[in-house]
Amino acid sequence: MGKQVEIHSPAPSFELLDFNGAPVKLSDYRGEKHVILVFNRGFV
């Protein structure tokens, strides 16, 4: 179990491929956009 993110602290950086195979890197949004990161229960 990972540690929960604390408010007003730097968000952990990550890089993964989206389902189309395009890389998604949190730091790419730095200075560009806010990011709403959503974790759901799953699709089924």
Next chain:
Amino acid sequence: MAQLRQDYEKFTELGAEIIAVGPENARTFSNYWNKNNLPFIGLPDPEHTVLKLYGQQIKLFKLGRMPAQVVIDKFGIARYVHYGQDMSDIPKNEEILALLEELSSPTNLAVAGNIDNYQGIYLDRKLKLEEL
């Protein structure tokens, strides 16, 4: 997911992008995205890298992963953190939109570099919301 799709344009107008992370593989994501016509980014995380990194809770007795939302501002700082206590514990879009509006306000941009100032504003906002 449908809830987020509903206000997707409002989110992007306020300078935000939505990234949905889940343990399913790329194919399952792709099917679900096409079927539901979702406009935002879908990030398959079958290795649970990001899920663990952000501490998404798994409650076995509740049969699954608890929903969580983290809003990260342009400076890379988490400005909103919500770990759901059950499956339906998901913040309203209005709550996140209100926060995004604040993040774009001149006052906030002026103090964004100063965490202590920001925290004051955040607490103020929380109190206001509780008054409603």
